[in-house]
Amino acid sequence: MKVTISDVARLAGVSTATVSHTINSTRYVSGETKEKVYRAIAELGYTPDASARSFRTGKKKTIGFIVPDISNKFFATMIESVENYLSAHGYHLIIANTKENPEREETNIRLLSAGLVDGLLIASTMEDFSRFESLIPAGFPVVLVDRTFDTKRFPSVSVSNFQPIYRSVCRLAGKGDKRIGMIGGLPRLSSTKERIAAYQEAVADCGLPQDDLLIRYGNSMENSAQSCLDELLEQKCDALVVAQGLMASETVIYLHKKGFKLGEDIDLVTFVDYDSDINYLYSNQMDCIIQPVEKLGETAGELILQRIETPDAPAFEQVLTSTYQPCGM
Amino acid sequence: MKVTISDVARLAGVSTATVSHTINSTRYVSGETKEKVYRAIAELGYTPDASARSFRTGKKKTIGFIVPDISNKFFATMIESVENYLSAHGYHLIIANTKENPEREETNIRLLSAGLVDGLLIASTMEDFSRFESLIPAGFPVVLVDRTFDTKRFPSVSVSNFQPIYRSVCRLAGKGDKRIGMIGGLPRLSSTKERIAAYQEAVADCGLPQDDLLIRYGNSMENSAQSCLDELLEQKCDALVVAQGLMASETVIYLHKKGFKLGEDIDLVTFVDYDSDINYLYSNQMDCIIQPVEKLGETAGELILQRIETPDAPAFEQVLTSTYQPCGM
DNA sequence: CTGAAAGCGCTTACAG
DNA sequence: CTGAAAGCGCTTACAG
Structure with a gap:
């Protein structure tokens, strides 16, 4: 017994x-x-008995992390980094995977916030803030990770999206590229929106042709880059900006198989998960925008524990900066 | 309130x-x-309140998964697959990361088995079975994943290691390769031991020179392949067998950078995480041993829930088979 | 320096 | 068809 x-x-x-x-x-x-x-x-x-103890004290010593796609190495690395921070502070980590499906996110928020965890880290796939907000019990500690909403009611940690994209378009224009194709992730995500906006402003500022056919969207998961690429290549692009890590790897592979020489036949700028294999192989042939994945995870851990300490502190946004790594550096 | x-x-x-x-x-x-x-x-x-309910019923509806390296895509994909199975059955998933450190594994087993989860999935990094066994409370549901022990006291699900390695060595010998180098993961792991044993038997059976200098070990994590490779290339290997997914990617990149042409300058056989970028790029230049990662995760989920139902059922081993994918298929 | 006892929020025999 | 009440295993004022 x-x-x-x-x-x-x-x-x-x-x-x-x-x-x-x-x-x-x-x-x-x-x-x-x-x-x-x-x-x-x-x-x-x-x-x-941990269960009795947490029932009695109301503290579960557990954080939930709602992730859009665990098998995406970007998020896998982030999970590792969050887990690392939390376990060092005596917390456990519950993972839920949404596969970019808002219904799954909704279910998971409900389940986890009902007494299972002390706080929630969410890389949301939702577009509608009021729907999202209505799921969070009043005063429940939440930190948004990587993706935010226009309405800033929750603290968040994300990566600067505008500057590196803007800069890369300018650099491409400076090299003489005229038709710059852009591939973004899911159109509803804040990260995608910001990156597309940066592209559009830069294109306008540099006096390049603005053409909606040059902008394509994937689903932020595997195997969605190819059809975008086919369409962009038909548009005779002389450069491509790929604003999402998984799609970036697929782009490199696809161009390679089609026989394109990067930096000669076509210029390429990609967001990369910093230790991607592809990055090792091709970093000398394309510009890379390297995201601080580990820092993102660590900060997320830090913020959610703060939030649990002081749930009523004002929400603020933390924005980390990506590293711009030009060809061959 | x-x-x-x-x-x-x-x-x-x-x-x-x-x-x-x-x-x-x-x-x-x-x-x-x-x-x-x-x-x-x-x-x-x-x-x-989920906490009160689980305290009262004794059922947490939560499984713990102790993983050696979350950022390794092999395990990330497995986590996704486990989570998928469990959430479909009303269970949550707690993740703990050991970074191949037995002390961290020990701590996590203790913490999680103390009333936090209903059962534990473990991809153990321990060598000593009796130490491992002493950590598990009597009757506590445990399923070993990917890595097993000689003493078969817990149910397990893993991948057949012997046959694909044996076969690849024979094929290399058949092509005329004489000095076949072998890179394994952490020497203490069952998976590594089985793969090395398969290599050794095949080398002997095919009448090739047996030379301990042809066998090198990494740490099953990132950035450990390079020194193995340097040593093997010094041994004038005409073929390499890389028996661990992460090290396989690194090997391909390193050989590429050194200017080796796969299949011409050197033959290569690798264990791959099935959707690795590298696999897409080079599958036509090397033999691949593709592991059923998703099936592994799903089976792990299935077994642990069974175990919770009937903790006293006899333990049995489930061994899945890898797919052998020769060059260019 | 330590103990007796209430109570956290549920579920579940037991009883009618 | 439903209720009164015990109890899961802890923690924590309250009291001495």
Whole structure:
């Protein structure tokens, strides 16, 4: 049978209060009494029941992370980094995967916020903020990760999207490229919107032709780049900007198979998950925008624990900067 | 304040028992009463507290997965597949990362088995079975994933390691290769041991020179292939077998950078995580051993839920087969 | 320096 | 067809 705190108390000849205080160092216990308690614990092989404890205290010591796509290495690395931070602070991590499906996100928010976790990290795939907001119980600690909403009611950590895209378009224009194709992720995501907007402004500012046919969208998951590429190549692009990591890898592979020489037949700028294989192989043939994935995860961990401490602190946005790595550096 | 089942009962004018039974459909409740209960729930915005419920029932509806390296896409994909299976069956998934560190594994087993989860999936990095076994509370549901122990006391799901490696060595020998280098993962892992043994037997059976200098070990994580490769290239290998996915990617990149042409200057056989970028690019230049990652995850989920149902069923090993994909197929 | 006891929010025999 | 009440295993004021 299960060994409980009462069994320990009985064997040690003390109260359950004393056992509890001994284990948790939450009030003074004499050396002699401690001794007896620890002996009883050892003899019975007692382990406090985490479930009872968290029920009693209301603290689960667990954070939920709602991720759009675990098998995307960008998120996998982020999960690792979050887990690393949290476990160092005595927290566990529950993972939920939405596969960019808003219904799955909704279900998971409901399930996890109903007493399973102390706080939620969400890389949301939702477009509608009011729908999103209505799912979060009042005062429940939430931090948005990588993707934000126009309405800034939750704290967030994300990556600067505008500047690196703007800059790369200018550089391409400077090289003499005229028709610059753009591939973005899911159109509804804040990250995609910001990147597309940066592209559009840069194209206009550099005096290049503005053509909606030069902008294509994928689904932010695997195997969605190819059809975009076919369409852009038909448009006779002399350069491509790929604003999403997974699609970037696919682009490199596809161009390679089609026999394009990067930097000669076509110029390429890509967002990369920083330790992608492709990046190692081709970093000398394309410009890369390298995201601080680990920093993103660590900051997310930091913010959510802060949030749990002080749920009513004003929400603020934290924006990390990507590294711009031109060809061959 | 928090809305509890008593608040609902009071407002609906029924007992908490009736509210509970209504929510859970666990005994007959008249239509009229149900109506009242649901109205009260809606009015108060009541959500049952998962923590209280799991404390009471002893069922957490949560599985722990102890993973050696989340950022390794092999495991990331497996996590996705496990999560997928579990969430479809009403379970949550807690992730712990060991970074191939036995102490971290030990800590995590202790923490998670102490009332946090109903069962544990473990891809263990431990060598010593008795140490491992001593950490698992008697009768606690455990399933070993990808890596097993010689002593078969826990159920497990893993991938056949012997046959594909044996076969690849024979094929290389058949092509005329004489000095076949072998790179394995962490020497203590069952997967590594089996793969090395297969290599050794095949080398002997094919009448090739047996030379310990042809066998090198990495750490099963990132950036450990290079030094192995330098040593093997010094041994004038005409073929390489890389028995670990991450190291395989690194090998391809390194050989590429060194200017080797695969299949001409050197023959290559690799274990691959099936959707690796590298595989897409080079599958026509090397033999691949493709692991059924998703099936592995799904089976792991299946086995652990079975185990929770019937913890005393005899432990059995489930071995999945890899696909052998020769050059250019 | 320590103990007796209430109570966290549910579920579930037991009883009618 | 439904209710009163015990109890899961802890923690924590309150009291001495």
